[in-house]
Amino acid sequence: MTVRSGDINIGVVLAGPADSADLPILCVHGWPELSHSWRHQMAYFAAAGRRIAAMDVRGYGQSDKPDPVSAYSLSALASDVAAVIDALGGRAILFGHDWGAPIVWNTALRYPRQVAAVAGLSVPFSPWSDMRFLDVMRVMHAGKFFYQFYFQAEGVAEAELAADPDALAKIYHALSGDAAYPGFGRKGPDGTLLEGVALPDPLPEWLPETDLAISKATFAAGGWRGPLNRYRAQDIDADEAVPLRGLHISQPAAFIAGTRDPVRYFAPGMDLYAAAGAGCDDFRGTTLIDGAGHWVQQEAPEQTNAALLAFVTGL
DSSP states (O other): OEEEETTEEEEEEEESOTTOSSOOEEEEOOTTOOGGGGHHHHHHHHHTTOOEEEEOOTTSTTSOOOOOGGGGSHHHHHHHHHHHHHHHTSOEEEEEETTHHHHHHHHHHHOTTTEEEEEEESSOOOOOOSSOHHHHHHHHTTTSOOHHHHTSSTTHHHHHHHHOTTHHHHHHHHTSTTSSSOSSOOOOTTOOTTTTOOOOSSOOTTSOHHHHHHHHHHHHHHOSHHHHHHHHTHHHHHHHTGGGTTOOEEEEEEEEEETTOGGGGSSTTOOTTTTTTTTEEEEEEEEEETTOOSOHHHHSHHHHHHHHHHHHHTO
16 A cells, blocks of 8 residues: 655555454554564464554655655654554554654654554653753763764765675674674774674574565665665754653553663663653553564564553553
């Protein structure tokens, strides 16, 4: 299905009965993934009789890929989610992973009547404040490599990623629970993303060659600029979010992540998952899956599906 959001076409994959009496579920992926990263959840909830959809975020896959950085602000991406919700009937439950989590959290803030409930994976909700995320990270990671700094210069990361046919396999393994030390490694501020990042041999069991091939072909066709522009739009986000400062998520909410997800320690010396529900007024709980890394819904689909099912059936 293709959904029109303003002047942008959004590709959406559907599964499950169209006449389900339950609210539909909409899944939103992160970087660098696709709607295909929700394949286990799509199959599971469809088999349980739920209508479920997964969208390609703008810049990815079957969705349009506008060029300007400003086209990738959270407000723009939330408007795409709202347009897909409208196409699904006007109200939905949202699941979001990685950047998809901030996207669904902010859709819940901006379109509260359309969002019945929201589950974030990997990235907990944090209320907007007057602090800019990149400024905070510049202090916390001073003198060290931090991948989001590397992504800011247009064309640099695009060139590195496009030149390495194994880039996706390296990224997926590096941030997974299979890595000895999940992350992109310790290097100086002038390092590159894939410097010192090993290619797994063999591929981890959760990432079959058939699924990796889908991602590789899709990124080869669509390029990296759109996906990387999401990181470059964060100061735009901060400016546009002034009216949202201090607001909590009012809808029922849940958080799911792997215990070995490197996002957990973005802030050195802090566990960002310790109070994942602090900004949610109707928080239904945190599920941390032992041994899983960043790609939790792919690395541990059975445990993730169980947690998501418990959340939606408890609404």
